[in-house]
Amino acid sequence: MASKLLRQTLTKTYTTAVIRRFSTMAAVASPSEYEDPTGITMKGVKISGRPLYLDMQATTPVDPRVLDSMLPFYLSRYGNPHSRTHLYGWESETAVETARAQVAALIGASPKEIVFTSGATESNNISIKGVMHFYKDKKRHVITTQTEHKCVLDSCRHLQQEGFEVTYLPVGSDGLIDLDRLRKEIRPDTGLISVMAVNNEIGVVQPVEEIGQICKEFNVPFHTDAAQALGKIKVDVEKWNVSLMSLSGHKIYGPKGVGALYMRRRPRIRVEPQMNGGGQERGIRSGTVPTPLVVGMGAACELAMKEMEYDEKRIKGLQERLLNGIREKIDGVLVNGSMDRRYVGNLNLSFAYVEGESLLMGLKEVAVSSGSACTSASLEPSYVLRALGVDEDMAHTSIRFGIGRFTTEEEIDRAVELTVKQVEKLREMSPLYEMVKEGIDIKQIQWAQH
Ligand SMILES: Cc1ncc(COP(=O)(O)O)c(C=O)c1O
Numbered sequence: 322m323a324s325k326l327l328r329q330t331l332t333k334t335y336t337t338a339v340i341r342r343f344s345t346m347a348a349v350a351s352p353s354e355y356e357d358p359t360g361i362t363m364k365g366v367k368i369s370g371r372p373l374y375l376d377m378q379a380t381t382p383v384d385p386r387v388l389d390s391m392l393p394f395y396l397s398r399y400g401n402p403h404s405r406t407h408l409y410g411w412e413s414e415t416a417v418e419t420a421r422a423q424v425a426a427l428i429g430a431s432p433k434e435i436v437f438t439s440g441a442t443e444s445n446n447i448s449i450k451g452v453m454h455f456y457k458d459k460k461r462h463v464i465t466t467q468t469e470h471k472c473v474l475d476s477c478r479h480l481q482q483e484g485f486e487v488t489y490l491p492v493g494s495d496g497l498i499d500l501d502r503l504r505k506e507i508r509p510d511t512g513l514i515s516v517m518a519v520n521n522e523i524g525v526v527q528p529v530e531e532i533g534q535i536c537k538e539f540n541v542p543f544h545t546d547a548a549q550a551l552g553k554i555k556v557d558v559e560k561w562n563v564s565l566m567s568l569s570g571h572k573i574y575g576p577k578g579v580g581a582l583y584m585r586r587r588p589r590i591r592v593e594p595q596m597n598g599g600g601q602e603r604g605i606r607s608g609t610v611p612t613p614l615v616v617g618m619g620a621a622c623e624l625a626m627k628e629m630e631y632d633e634k635r636i637k638g639l640q641e642r643l644l645n646g647i648r649e650k651i652d653g654v655l656v657n658g659s660m661d662r663r664y665v666g667n668l669n670l671s672f673a674y675v676e677g678e679s680l681l682m683g684l685k686e687v688a689v690s691s692g693s694a695c696t697s698a699s700l701e702p703s704y705v706l707r708a709l710g711v712d713e714d715m716a717h718t719s720i721r722f723g724i725g726r727f728t729t730e731e732e733i734d735r736a737v738e739l740t741v742k743q744v745e746k747l748r749e750m751s752p753l754y755e756m757v758k759e760g761i762d763i764k765q766i767q768w769a770q771h
């Protein structure tokens with residue numbers, strides 16, 4: 322008895338000490354090699370000092386409070402949540418169920434409607450291919466949009482190869498779909514309508530509630546990729562009338578490699594599983610549930626629930642500071658996508674009369690994303706910006722600034738300063754800008770053909 326008590330106490334003390342140490346280390350992560358004044362070279366870029374991070378749509382840092390909640394499940398409570406015969410299993414299972422309730426609460430769902438996955442990519446794959454495969458005898462048609470995340474588009478392409486038909490709805494110059502057009506495209510054999518809530522590149526918020534109503538009217542299941550919406554805008558599965566919703570942990574200050582899929586129970590939506598095995602997660606997603614990651618996602622959802630309003634207010638202020646700061650100093654700045662229907666943490670801008678690649682190369686001190694081809698594996702500029710009808714040269718100079726919970730005013734001011742400096746420098750060298758200043762309409766110029 323005494324030894325058992327001693328062991329428990331020791332384990333507890335050990336864990337608490339380790340947690341403290343690790344969380345502090347994590348909170349101040351700054352690998353020293355980048356601080357070397359002579360710099361290092363990575364991917365052909367000379368780096369001396371860490372760039373400031375404004376790429377929150379790509380991923381977010383883990384909130385230290387989230388990490389704190391996760392650590393015990395690596396160090397002392399490491400049981401398999403599916404072990405039925407001992408405490409280790411039971412405590413992990415309890416933690417997974419708590420996390421399930423935390424995720425459900427943030428989207429107005431019942432915990433029974435949440436399936437844990439490896440991320441939004443997997444949830445999107447299960448939703449799109451899983452639903453269509455399950456109802457394949459009667460339903461052969463999917464409607465989605467041209468500006469979805471690659472994993473939605475690619476799942477749809479896969480279905481097309483199998484003989485399903487897919488309609489890719491166009492978007493207006495504001496990035497939003499036309500609801501009348503959506504109605505017109507619905508057919509008796511339409512088995513799924515998949516429209517993302519918040520776009521990852523341009524931040525526009527689709528009219529999800531209205532889309533949900535149309536889906537109800539035509540009795541077609543509605544799937545929404547809410548990876549960029551969760552914890553950022555109010556998400557409500559009832560109000561939106563969604564049947565399936567994809568969620569991700571690492572976009573909301575949680576860990577990478579975990580996500581969730583919401584699946585409506587009434588009326589019940591069915592899917593064909595993509596992963597077969599031990600039958601975990603109601604047979605929809607076999608495989609041991611990664612307890613620490615799931616606990617982290619749950620904690621991140623709970624924090625988002627408490628802090629979303631505060632975060633949004635702060636981030637909105639920073640977004641305005643960034644846009645006004647840039648516009649005060651330079652002209653020819655275009656916001657890509659609707660400014661009214663937009664998540665405030667996203668500012669996607671294009672800069673006229675500069676060369677895209679040079680702009681990015683000159684902005685190495687700010688970690689941002691770009692819609693230009695030179696930053697991606699494909700050779701085409703962003704398909705999202707092209708769907709909006711953004712001019713080719715403007716698409717090449719687009720920069721996505723992603724602002725988040727831990728972004729500071731100083732960082733925004735520094736980003737303004739560096740961006741303005743770079744754009745001005747490039748314009749000084751640009752004969753095109755020279756002509757514009759002289760009042761020549763460059764769109765009217767007939768360039769020599771070659
Ligand atoms: C809109 C959207 N959908 C899906 C994903 C993929 O999410 P995950 O990394 O969790 O698979 C992302 C993130 O890149 C996203 O922004």
Ligand code: FES
Pocket residue numbers: 676677678693694695696702717718
């Ligand atoms: S800016 Fe690099 S390819 Fe267009």
